[in-house]
Amino acid sequence: MLPGEVEKREVRRAYNEMGGRLYDLRYREEQRRKFDAALSRVSLSEEDLVLDVGCGTGLLPEEIGRSVGFAVGVDLSQALLSWARSKLREVQNLDLLLSDADYLPFREEVFDAVFAITLLQNLPEPRKTLSEAMRVAKPEAPIVVSGLKKKYGKKEFEDLLSSTGLRVREIMNGELKDFVAICGKKVS
């Protein structure tokens, strides 16, 4: 059994039970505010290959869809992914994959931007998750990570990001339920 497998199964079960329809009803507006905050700092282009780790019901791909070259969303919950697939079936430049954020099925340094919005609270080893996000990001790619304020203090969140080797450019606070951090890889 892989590390954290039991906790991950529990998380997956909870999201599968909730299902995509209820997730969207409950969280769509809240998540959109976080995306808007992030997208006010990160500019994406029509050439970009973008990864959304823990994409859930595909709310972020839905928002950025037509303004990027191609988006890939990965998530552990089959139920949320199947809801996302049916909602976004017309979107051509999008792939949604069932995958664990800690074992991403991609080569090193392929994505022009990586997002992980309200994901880390679900992960038993958040440093491992962040390292995977860094591994698949191009050297100059923005890596946008949010952390629930219910789970992290601002300093604790910043320390977590920095200790993984991320260069934290800005942490947005405002009225959001998450801290939204705009990061990049450290320049060596």
Ligand SMILES: C[S@@+](CC[C@H](N)C(=O)[O-])C[C@H]1O[C@@H](n2cnc3c(N)ncnc32)[C@H](O)[C@@H]1O
């Ligand atoms: C609070 S939701 C956020 C979803 C999406 N990022 C959004 O902003 O709406 C957390 C998501 O993380 C996913 N998740 C939890 N653990 C995961 C893991 N180990 N690998 C991939 N996704 C995971 C859940 O299935 C859920 O869709």
